[in-house]
Amino acid sequence: MTLTRQAEIAANLDRVETQIAQACEAAGRARDEVTLIAVTKTYPASDAEILAELGVADVGENRHPEAERKKSETRADLRWHFLGGLQTNKAAAVAKYADMVHSVDRPKLVRALNQGAESAGRMLDCLVQVDFDTTDPGRAGVEPDKALELADLVSQSDHLHLAGLMVVAPLGVDPEPVFAQLATLSKQLQELHPSASVVSAGMSQDFATAIKYGTTHVRIGRSILGNR
Numbered sequence: 001m002t003l004t005r006q007a008e009i010a011a012n013l014d015r016v017e018t019q020i021a022q023a024c025e026a027a028g029r030a031r032d033e034v035t036l037i038a039v040t041k042t043y044p045a046s047d048a049e050i051l052a053e054l055g056v057a058d059v060g061e062n063r064h065p066e067a068e069r070k071k072s073e074t075r076a077d078l079r080w081h082f083l084g085g086l087q088t089n090k091a092a093a094v095a096k097y098a099d100m101v102h103s104v105d106r107p108k109l110v111r112a113l114n115q116g117a118e119s120a121g122r123m124l125d126c127l128v129q130v131d132f133d134t135t136d137p138g139r140a141g142v143e144p145d146k147a148l149e150l151a152d153l154v155s156q157s158d159h160l161h162l163a164g165l166m167v168v169a170p171l172g173v174d175p176e177p178v179f180a181q182l183a184t185l186s187k188q189l190q191e192l193h194p195s196a197s198v199v200s201a202g203m204s205q206d207f208a209t210a211i212k213y214g215t216t217h218v219r220i221g222r223s224i225l226g227n228r
């Protein structure tokens with residue numbers, strides 16, 4: 001059973017790796033400019049172990065406490081990325097175990113994460129999640145014209161490190177303009193905060209396009225672990 005699962009994940013990972021390499025080549029980028037985050041949400045810690053054995057260093061989760069439990073059950077040394085919408089009252093807990101939080105989208109959350117990181121005695125890497133789709137107010141992410149202000153707040157927080165920007169392209173629309181806008185905003189951000197160079201964009205269905213527009217971190221779940 002485990003061997004079968006290992007073979008399945010290995011084959012999927014191989015295919016995704018080839019596609020990432022091809023997209024990098026087409027974009028004139030080096031493969032090592034793009035970090036693969038394997039999104040393990042809904043899948044067990046044993047899959048995270050398999051990924052680690054196959055050379056994956058970064059995994060992503062979108063729910064607390066699932067993420068906390070899975071990290072504690074995983075012996076392999078992995079970087080844990082928190083990707084999901086985050087309630088303020090869960091932020092302090094997440095700040096204790098996450099290596100990078102991708103979904104920072106409001107000042108209250110910045111303060112709660114900073115307090116959590118402070119009481120854990122650590123620094124926490126944070127990305128500001130931006131939403132370019134102004135037609136749907138229900139989506140996570142800060143409006144583009146407020147993103148730099150929120151980034152300033154993160155960078156002024158003693159226990160947070162502003163690492164860059166994140167986007168989730170809306171389903172069912174062409175992601176290309178979204179990734180292009182994010183690239184422009186990332187340039188503006190790096191003029192103010194040169195070390196905030198992470199661009200987290202691209203999922204199973206659109207990572208090749210995101211690579212064309214300069215993403216540094218792709219977040220891929222289904223294509224590696226299977227449909228949820």
Ligand SMILES: *Cc1c(COP(=O)(O)O)cnc(C)c1O
Pocket residue numbers: 039041062083084168203204205219220221222223
């Ligand atoms: C689930 C998730 C992903 C991975 O999506 P797939 O379609 O499974 O590749 C990426 N980013 C976020 C924020 C997610 O919640």
